[in-house]
Structures are given as structure tokens and as C-alpha cells.
Amino acid sequence: MSMQDFIKNEVTTNDVLVFMKGTPAFPQCGFSGQVAQIMDYLGCEWKGVNVLADDELRQGVKDFTQWPTVPQIYVKGEFIGGCDITREMFQSGELKTMLEEKGVPMQGKATA
Known part of the structure; x- marks a missing residue:
């Protein structure tokens, strides 16, 4: 697998x-x-992938989205953005609404 x-x-x-x-x-x-x-505050179930574990992965995620920075957040296969966009969406309530509308289970916990 590539x-x-x-x-x-x-x-x-x-x-x-x-x-x-x-x-x-x-x-x-x-x-x-x-x-x-x-993510933990919202209580949604989410998975974190450590890009520091593999240089090819670290560059690969940047190439995948044409987005130059990490972290990169995806919801139901859709690229949301990085930290700033996620923080702004959280502060406005938009992130919680989107997670609910997309049927993301809440009150879960992260997996590595």
C-alpha cells in the first residue's frame, strides 16, 4: 500500500x-x-495519527491536501483545515453543529 x-x-x-x-x-x-x-472537550470520538513517527507520512499528508502545516483535521472524509480553522469553528459553535449534523458519535474518546 502506498x-x-x-x-x-x-x-x-x-x-x-x-x-x-x-x-x-x-x-x-x-x-x-x-x-x-x-476534540476532547466536545467529547467526539476521534483518531490521532502521529506524523512524527514517519517522515514519509509527514510529507504525505501535506501532499494529500496541498496544505503545508500539521495538524490537519478531517470529518467524515472532508478536510476541515488546521488548528486556526478548527479553533474558530469551535468558538463559533460551527464545529459542534457540523459534527452533530454528520452523525459523529459524541462522548467518546480519542484513539492513537
Whole structure:
């Protein structure tokens, strides 16, 4: 399986996916940490994938979306954006509404 196939599979098989630096339990940058806090606060089930574990993965996610930074957040296969966009959507209530409308289970917890 190519790296792009791996990334596409992760994006399409997880309701909420975050490509991040570190893990949900131990984010290794402030932006990844903020996204983890937001997702945990909302109580949605989400998966974190540590891009620091593999240089090919780290570059691959950037190539996949043509988005230069990590974290990258996907909901039901749709690329949402990075930390700033996620934070703005959270603060406005738009993120919670979108998760509810897309049928993302709430009151779950993160997996690594």
C-alpha cells in the first residue's frame, strides 16, 4: 500500500481524524495540543495519527491536501483545515453543529 493509499484509507475509515504531531494523549506541539483539547472537550470520538513517527507520512499528508502545516483535521472524509480553522469553528459553535449534523458519535474518546 502506498503512503497516499494509507492516508486515504485513514481519512475515509475514521469519522474524525487528526494528523498531528504526537498522540492524542501526548501532543508534541501547541497546535496539535489545542486541537486535541477541542476534540476532547466536545467529547467526539476521534483518531490521532502521529506524523512524527514517519517522515514519509509527514510529507504525505501535506501532499494529500496541498496544505503545508500539521495538524490537519478531517470529518467524515472532508478536510476541515488546521488548528486556526478548527479553533474558530469551535468558538463559533460551527464545529459542534457540523459534527452533530454528520452523525459523529459524541462522548467518546480519542484513539492513537
